[in-house]
Amino acid sequence: MSGVVEGVEGRPPGERELVVRAQHGDPRAFEQLVDPYREIAFRVAYLITRNRDDAEDAAQDALVKGWRSLRRFRAGAPLRPWLLRIVANEARNRRRGAGRRERLALRVAAASSGEAAPSPEEAAVATAERQRLLETLERLPEASRLVLECRYLLELSEQETAAALGVRKGTVKSRTARALDRLREAYEPRA
Amino acid sequence: MNLERELTALATEVAWPQTPPLRAPLVARGPDFRRPLLAAVALVLVALAAALAVPKSRAAILRFFHLGAASVQLVERLPAAKERPLGADLGPVVPAITARGALHQKPLLPPLSSPPPLHAQNEVVSLLFRYRGETVLLSEVYDAEGILLKKLAGSATHIEQVRVAGEPGLWLSGATHVFFFPGAPPRLAGNVLLWQSNALTLRLEGRTLTRADAERLARSLRR
Numbered sequence: 258m259s260g261v262v263e264g265v266e267g268r269p270p271g272e273r274e275l276v277v278r279a280q281h282g283d284p285r286a287f288e289q290l291v292d293p294y295r296e297i298a299f300r301v302a303y304l305i306t307r308n309r310d311d312a313e314d315a316a317q318d319a320l321v322k323g324w325r326s327l328r329r330f331r332a333g334a335p336l337r338p339w340l341l342r343i344v345a346n347e348a349r350n351r352r353r354g355a356g357r358r359e360r361l362a363l364r365v366a367a368a369s370s371g372e373a374a375p376s377p378e379e380a381a382v383a384t385a386e387r388q389r390l391l392e393t394l395e396r397l398p399e400a401s402r403l404v405l406e407c408r409y410l411l412e413l414s415e416q417e418t419a420a421a422l423g424v425r426k427g428t429v430k431s432r433t434a435r436a437l438d439r440l441r442e443a444y445e446p447r448a
Numbered sequence: 449m450n451l452e453r454e455l456t457a458l459a460t461e462v463a464w465p466q467t468p469p470l471r472a473p474l475v476a477r478g479p480d481f482r483r484p485l486l487a488a489v490a491l492v493l494v495a496l497a498a499a500l501a502v503p504k505s506r507a508a509i510l511r512f513f514h515l516g517a518a519s520v521q522l523v524e525r526l527p528a529a530k531e532r533p534l535g536a537d538l539g540p541v542v543p544a545i546t547a548r549g550a551l552h553q554k555p556l557l558p559p560l561s562s563p564p565p566l567h568a569q570n571e572v573v574s575l576l577f578r579y580r581g582e583t584v585l586l587s588e589v590y591d592a593e594g595i596l597l598k599k600l601a602g603s604a605t606h607i608e609q610v611r612v613a614g615e616p617g618l619w620l621s622g623a624t625h626v627f628f629f630p631g632a633p634p635r636l637a638g639n640v641l642l643w644q645s646n647a648l649t650l651r652l653e654g655r656t657l658t659r660a661d662a663e664r665l666a667r668s669l670r671r
Contacts, residue, residue, distance in 0.1 A: 309465040364463040409455035
C-alpha cells in the first residue's frame with residue numbers, strides 16, 4: 258500500500274524501561290510514556306465520537322484506565338496500539354449516547370503539497386477536489402470511513418488500526434480494500 | 449488518479465480540533481497490586497504516620513478508623529481548635545479540568561440546576577452548596593493520595609460504620625470533632641458522612657445534617 262508507512266510503532270527510545278518503571282508505580286515514567294501519544298489518542302477518540310468534548314473525556318479517562326491496568330501490559334510490546342485500544346473502547350462507550358456529531362473539515366487556506374507553486378486557480382481547484390474527497394469519505398458507512406481515516410488521515414499502522422477498531426489485522430486489510438473500492442465508486446462516478 | 453495518494457495528502461490538510469491538555473494521573477501509587485500484603489502494610493504505616501503527625505494525640509489514641517484517604521482517631525482529649533466557616537481554606541476556585549486532574553476522574557456533584565464552584569487545595573476538591581436550607585460542604589480526594597483528611601473525635605462523638613450504595617463509610621455525629629484539612633488550621637466540625645466510591649474518598653459535612661439526609665445526598669451525587 259502506498260502512502261502509509263507499514264509497521265511504524267512510534268516507539269520512543271527507552272519505552273521498555275519507562276514501562277517497567279511505571280509498572281512499579283512511577284507516575285512520572287507513565288507520564289513520559291504517554292506524552293507522545295496524547296494527540297493521536299485524542300484524534301482517535303474524535304474520529305469515533307465525532308464530538309470534541311466526548312473525545313476529550315474518552316482520551317482523559319483512557320489515560321487513567323491505562324495507568325490502572327498497566328500491570329497487565331507486557332513489557333516489550335509496543336505501547337501505542339495498547340493505549341489506542343483503551344482510548345477507542347472509551348470512545349465507543351461514549352458514542353452510544355446520542356449527541357451532536359461533528360464533521361471533519363479542511364484547514365482554511367490549506368497548503369499545497371506540490372513542489373511548484375500553483376496558480377491561484379489551480380490551488381482553488383485542488384482545494385475543491387480535496388474538499389469533495391473529504392466529504393465523500395465522510396459519507397461512507399462508518400466501518401469503511403473509520404478504517405480509511407485511521408489508515409490514511411491518522412497514518413496508523415495496520416496493527417494500530419486493528420487495536421483501535423477492535424478487529425483483527427486481517428480484517429483491517431480486507432476492510433481497507435473494500436472501503437477504497439467504495440470510496441473510489443462514490444468519488445469517481447462513472448459517466 | 450491515485451486515490452490512496454490523495455487520501456494521504458488529505459491527512460495534512462484536515463482541521464483537527466485542538467488537542468486538549470490531557471493529564472496523565474500523577475499519583476504516587478503503583479498500578480502493580482501483585483503484592484497486596486506489602487500494600488496493606490504500607491497503608492497501615494501511612495496511617496500510623498498520619499496519626500503520629502497530629503499534635504497532642506500521640507499517647508491518647510483509643511480507636512483508629514481508616515477509610516481511603518481519611519483517618520478518624522478516637523482520642524481521650526481533643527486538641528484546641530476553633531469553629532470556623534465551612535468554606536474557610538478550601539483553596540481557590542478551579543476549572544473542572546483541574547478538579548478532574550486532581551481526582552483522576554470527574555468529581556461527583558449534587559443534582560443542582562447550576563453546579564457550584566469547585567475549590568481545590570492539596571489535591572482535595574471541595575464544593576459548598578445549600579441542601580434543605582443548610583450549607584453543606586462536600587470534599588473529594590483520590591484514595592491513592594494518602595491520608596489527607598484527618599479527624600480527631602472525643603468520646604462524646606458517635607462514630608457509626610455505615611454503607612453508602614454498598615460502599616463502606618463512617619457517620620460522625622453528636623459532639624463536634626476536630627478536623628484537619630490539608631493546608632489549614634484545625635477546626636471544629638459538625639456531623640459528617642465519610643465514604644468511599646470508585647477510588648474516591650468523600651466527605652459530607654453540615655452543622656445539623658442528619659444521617660438520613662447525608663446518605664440520601666450521597667446517593668444522589670452524579671458525574
